[in-house]
Amino acid sequence: MTRVTFLRTRPAESVHELWASTRRREGTTSVEVVALDLPSSAAALSGGLLPVAVGRGVADGIGWVVEPGEALDMGVAGWRITVIDTGETELVLDALVRSKAAYLRTGRGRVADAARLCSLPGVDATVSVFVDSIDDALAAVASGAGDLLLRGWSTDDVGGLRDALDILLIERSAVPVDITIDAAREELPPELFKAYLDQIDGSGVVRPRTDWAAGRSTVPPAPPERQSAAWPDATWHGTKSEDAAAAVIGDVRGILDRALEGQRPSVAEIERLFRSRGDEVDAIARVADRLRARANGDDVTFVVNRNINYTNQCYFRCGFCAFSKGPRSLNLRGDPYLMTVDEIVERTVEAAEAGATEVCLQGGIHPGFTGDFYVEVIEAIKRAVPDMHCHGFTPLEVWQGAETSGVSVHDFLVRLRDAGLGTLP
Structure with a gap:
């Protein structure tokens, strides 16, 4: 057991x-x-x-x-x-x-x-x-x-x-x-x-009852010395993360020790880490921090970025999406909009003038979009601001672009890269 x-x-x-x-x-x-x-x-x-x-x-x-x-x-x-x-x-x-x-x-x-x-x-x-x-x-x-x-x-x-x-x-x-x-x-x-x-939480376990939720301006429930908020009792809150991590044994300890020795976890081991609870979370966090320090030291990088959402209209109706809008006849929240390529370029130029070095390009799947639209956007940005890094397009956008172009996803990604796309989100 x-x-x-x-x-x-x-x-x-x-x-x-x-x-x-x-x-x-x-x-x-x-x-x-x-x-x-x-x-x-x-x-x-x-x-x-x-x-x-x-x-x-x-x-x-x-x-x-x-x-x-x-x-x-x-x-x-x-x-x-x-x-x-x-x-x-x-x-x-x-x-x-x-x-x-x-x-x-x-x-x-x-x-x-x-x-x-x-x-x-x-x-x-x-x-x-x-x-x-x-x-x-x-x-x-x-x-x-x-x-x-x-x-x-x-x-x-x-x-x-x-x-x-x-x-x-x-x-x-x-x-x-x-x-x-x-x-x-x-x-x-x-x-x-x-x-x-x-x-319950996503694994079927009863969630701790707190006033905190993502996006609220309340203090997170995890104690100052801990990474996990699994328990609300005084002993849990009074235990330091290093002591909690040291107490972890069993399969999680083995996975973490092997990771410190340079061995990548298998898929099954990663799934086990995702199921970790309590003290195991502290142990994972401390090992992850040690591996981060080995790879990157204490330098932290950042990018000045502008996010450009060129449309909120989408003919996919994903159940999890609260962002996309249909035509006005559907009476959904907000007004549908669609930027022209010139408007996207204008916002990119504004971003560059404000010091941005990257634009992130994402939006709904508009019924009028084909793969040519995505390529045209990248090419127009690169003509206007050659040094701007283009970070863009969701997997669904890439798939739809390939599908409407009659090519494979691989070939469409090559076309986007050649147009100037730098990275995918």
């Missing part, structure tokens, strides 16, 4: 919004309700909690905690199911195998037996158990529990548990951390899917 997950949850007979929002501020992420009904589900979601149904109810939760016989009739993805360790062992085993349940919930005195059951072929469940203290948690993990249920634990208590364990501790939401976004989107109703996304 390389990691242990934990869930901060509360049992309740019913839920109202004020109670749910109070529990959420305390750090709780889910509430378990016997015979979950629609009012309790709605109140939990309004308060920021994910509702979990104990047994069958009127309303669907994001997950269910059910006895073995009920698990066979759920008709939902196994990652939404927790089977209660009760009754005959054969029935529990049958329920785990046939439902593909994610968790087997047991009592603290039965963890070892449950772990043996979950180790059998065909069983994908993890042993899950409520623990009331750090000693309870350590004993449960030693006996084979891989998921800990925490009820009313403080931030510092959770930090103490993290430091007491000798393996990685990760906070999950009401479902396992390894569920893909696509699987969750397909399986969950929209209101549950949104509430789930509100709690």
Whole structure:
């Protein structure tokens, strides 16, 4: 076992919004309700909690905690199911195998037996158990529990548990951390899917709750001496980055040590580094800084650049893009515009007069553009300001330019280079 997950949850007979929002501020992420009904589900979601149904109810939760016989009739993805360790062992085993349940919930005195059951072929469940203290948690993990249920634990208590364990501790939401976004989107109703996304980061782990977000003028949550803001407790904030990095062992330490010796990480190793958490982030940052210093010393370069977006009209409708505009008839934000080549050159000359040595050229894929447009822009800039470095064109622009020119991407890039394009963004 390389990691242990934990869930901060509360049992309740019913839920109202004020109670749910109070529990959420305390750090709780889910509430378990016997015979979950629609009012309790709605109140939990309004308060920021994910509702979990104990047994069958009127309303669907994001997950269910059910006895073995009920698990066979759920008709939902196994990652939404927790089977209660009760009754005959054969029935529990049958329920785990046939439902593909994610968790087997047991009592603290039965963890070892449950772990043996979950180790059998065909069983994908993890042993899950409520623990009331750090000693309870350590004993449960030693006996084979891989998921800990925490009820009313403080931030510092959770930090103490993290430091007491000798393996990685990760906070999950009401479902396992390894569920893909696509699987969750397909399986969950929209209101549950949104509430789930509100709690997690891109890897499915519960995000730390802070007021900071990219673009806000608030202080980032990472402590002054740390690179990672994974935990909010006092011990975490009081540990220096060098001490945290020195404590990292295992595969991440091996990858970093080999990098310091000059060995490039493999693709699989890079993927592992991207999954790093907590102290591992500090270790990566410190090694990266050492490698930077070797390559470049302490010199920092900069460029005086002007960004020229020549159009915000685009016939591609990428779901992630909040920039591009269609025709006025679509009533989208802002006015569509398209610069002429002369206007682009004029802005380049203005930039040069202001001291810029580089222009960055990017824009939407206008319906009238062909590869000739991109080449014409570069040639016109170079005629007007020969020494201006041209940094331009997104991969989609390059592809579209090649496609409309009837040539390969390679050949179109050669044409752009010959026209004067210096670098690609």
